[in-house]
Amino acid sequence: MSDFEPILTRNWNVPDGDTLKVYESRGGYQASRKALTTMDPDAVVGVVKDSELRGRGGAGFPCGLKWTFLPKDRKETLLCVNGDESEPATFNNRLLMEKDPHQFIEGILIACYATRASTAYVYLRFEYIKAYRILERAVAEARAAGHLGKNIYGSGFNLEIWLHRGAGAYICGEETGLIESLEGKRGWPRIKPPFPAIEGAFRKPTVVNNIETLACVPHILERGAAWFKSIGTPKSYGPKLYCVSGHVNKQVCVELPLGVTARELIDVHAGGVWKGRKAKAAVPGGISMGLLSAAELDVKLDFEDIRKTGCLGLGTAAVTVLDDQTSIVDYLYNTSRFFAHESCGQCTPCREGTSWMYKTMKRIKSGGGRLEDLDILQNMSNNLGIMPGTTICGLADGAAWPFKNALAKFRPEIEEYIRTHQDPSRRITPLQAAIASGVSADVAVRHSLTVLGSAPAPAALHSADGGNRP
Amino acid sequence: MPSNPEATVLAAMIPPAIVEKIRALIPRYPSPRAVTLPALHLVHEHFRCVPHRAMAEIAALLDITPAEVSDTMSFYGFFPQAPIGDVRVWVCRSISCMLRGGDEMLDHACRSLGIEPGQTTQDGKLTVEFAECLGICDYAPAALADDGRVFGPLDESSTEAMLNELKQGPRELF
Numbered sequence: 001m002s003d004f005e006p007i008l009t010r011n012w013n014v015p016d017g018d019t020l021k022v023y024e025s026r027g028g029y030q031a032s033r034k035a036l037t038t039m040d041p042d043a044v045v046g047v048v049k050d051s052e053l054r055g056r057g058g059a060g061f062p063c064g065l066k067w068t069f070l071p072k073d074r075k076e077t078l079l080c081v082n083g084d085e086s087e088p089a090t091f092n093n094r095l096l097m098e099k100d101p102h103q104f105i106e107g108i109l110i111a112c113y114a115t116r117a118s119t120a121y122v123y124l125r126f127e128y129i130k131a132y133r134i135l136e137r138a139v140a141e142a143r144a145a146g147h148l149g150k151n152i153y154g155s156g157f158n159l160e161i162w163l164h165r166g167a168g169a170y171i172c173g174e175e176t177g178l179i180e181s182l183e184g185k186r187g188w189p190r191i192k193p194p195f196p197a198i199e200g201a202f203r204k205p206t207v208v209n210n211i212e213t214l215a216c217v218p219h220i221l222e223r224g225a226a227w228f229k230s231i232g233t234p235k236s237y238g239p240k241l242y243c244v245s246g247h248v249n250k251q252v253c254v255e256l257p258l259g260v261t262a263r264e265l266i267d268v269h270a271g272g273v274w275k276g277r278k279a280k281a282a283v284p285g286g287i288s289m290g291l292l293s294a295a296e297l298d299v300k301l302d303f304e305d306i307r308k309t310g311c312l313g314l315g316t317a318a319v320t321v322l323d324d325q326t327s328i329v330d331y332l333y334n335t336s337r338f339f340a341h342e343s344c345g346q347c348t349p350c351r352e353g354t355s356w357m358y359k360t361m362k363r364i365k366s367g368g369g370r371l372e373d374l375d376i377l378q379n380m381s382n383n384l385g386i387m388p389g390t391t392i393c394g395l396a397d398g399a400a401w402p403f404k405n406a407l408a409k410f411r412p413e414i415e416e417y418i419r420t421h422q423d424p425s426r427r428i429t430p431l432q433a434a435i436a437s438g439v440s441a442d443v444a445v446r447h448s449l450t451v452l453g454s455a456p457a458p459a460a461l462h463s464a465d466g467g468n469r470p
Numbered sequence: 471m472p473s474n475p476e477a478t479v480l481a482a483m484i485p486p487a488i489v490e491k492i493r494a495l496i497p498r499y500p501s502p503r504a505v506t507l508p509a510l511h512l513v514h515e516h517f518r519c520v521p522h523r524a525m526a527e528i529a530a531l532l533d534i535t536p537a538e539v540s541d542t543m544s545f546y547g548f549f550p551q552a553p554i555g556d557v558r559v560w561v562c563r564s565i566s567c568m569l570r571g572g573d574e575m576l577d578h579a580c581r582s583l584g585i586e587p588g589q590t591t592q593d594g595k596l597t598v599e600f601a602e603c604l605g606i607c608d609y610a611p612a613a614l615a616d617d618g619r620v621f622g623p624l625d626e627s628s629t630e631a632m633l634n635e636l637k638q639g640p641r642e643l644f
Contacts, residue, residue, distance in 0.1 A: 085605055086602070086605065087603070088566065088602070088603040088607075089564070089565055089566045089607050090603070090605065090607070091607050091608060093605075094606070125605070126548065127601070127604050127605060129614075129616070129618035129643065130618050130620075130643060133618070133643060162498045162499075164504075164507070165507065165508070165511060166546075167507055167510070167511070167546035167548035167549070168546055168547065168548045169545070169546050169547075170602060170603075182504060183501065183503060183504050184501070184503035184504045184505065184506030184532075184534075184538075185503070185538075185541070186541060186542055186545035187545065187546075202499070202501055243607065243608075245607040245608065246565065246566045246569045246570070247569055247570070251607060251608045251609075251610060287564075287565050318607070320566050326569065330568075331565070334565055334568045335565065337563075338564055338565070338602055341602055344545075
């Protein structure tokens, strides 16, 4: 698409593009002025709904539709902006805040007007230190210029934006985990329903939107829903920021119409796979989404096509490339370590399951793998998460998907690894196997000689990895 | 400065200026408890840790129990109870950094300083921790200092250079 004109990134390379002066000189805050002074809030919701803008944070829920779920008779509405971008390999929201904070603030202003929210909390992950400072300055500038505060543009609409910093927890990117964290509690996701639109932060109707989603809103207001729908693929409209990292020559964030292929991202925008190698696989949109094999790189990265490959979805559209020298075992070791570390501990299947998967991968990687471990991992990944109905939020689904995809697409390679990387000192012991097969630890130890002699083959259950904890 | 559990009356630990900052945040939220994380950040910034006494004082300011503050504080793994170094640096170990040697750079940094991940150097200048994705994958393998400085892509020599630079102390970003 050579005729594609970047929208969300149009101010990125403009000198002082992060200042109010430059933003206004390039047409900024015209859309918010138009919305607040000439449109009814419901009309704004209507335009966004018509544009079929889908949330850019990972789940892809239609933004305008989400706004209509708010109760009609509500007294107060809150907007929580999800700036807890923590999905591995994703950094588009950071750049949106650092390079064009006013576009984001204008998006908040319009969203708040549309939903009649007079307070917006921007929940920002702590690690975005530079983005926080830039936003702090930008919010102050916008307030001083009358884009925030009381009676904005004489419309009678009031809005305050407060920045709220997280403290390094991945789970706070889940919208109800974010709400709990904002309320000053541990970031434990809530059981839904009630959904935040009905009962969210501080038990008030709450809209939770992603930064990139909000950054699209001013442009939709300015250019119209039809314009937005003219970009992208059927059912996946608009521009999207794609991140590419890992084994590529140039790690970048690039704005393209929804529906670009992973291959185009890698070859055209990221300068190809590094060191002249070939890609073995690619993570399509943050590690929660699973894994594309090299043969699947021509799939369109939009909300629809990507699912045909068995991946969970578009996610955050952050592509990570694995070159042909990379072991899938290392990939699974890394993803399982991540989820074991980031599971919030609320639901037992996730808390225990992610640790178990990590310990198994650690044992396989270090030379103590058994072929039957792969069946156990397959079984666990089928039973872990919100989809099989065993957890409250989708973190465990994200932990399971890399295993589902890797076992479906790369099982022979993993088996080969297990066969050729055996280290007797890393294998599970007969005593562990006996305990795992149901012999009580006490009995097993007291009768260790006989039990060890007759221990069943270590097939029935998973067992520990020799005391190594994550 | 360890607190004495036998003492019944202790002088307030959090300085008045920070108490004022915490109080000023309360009107922003429908519930004072929401100020827990911001208050923890302010206290942490001042002491480079959140001592248990300060935690109890935060609870009193926000009209909640110390257990509630402790519950939140301990969940995040961000607020240590003993002071960290003058600079805290996180070395990323998530997918994009791992693929390009992030784990090795963490090892290298720790070995070079003679510490384990999560520990502080003897001179109190530097704390090195691992992190899950820092959102700076365009610099992978990358590291982030708690004053906002970003380092990457790291190799062994640039990791050394980073450590030497960080040992000079924190810097104002803007």
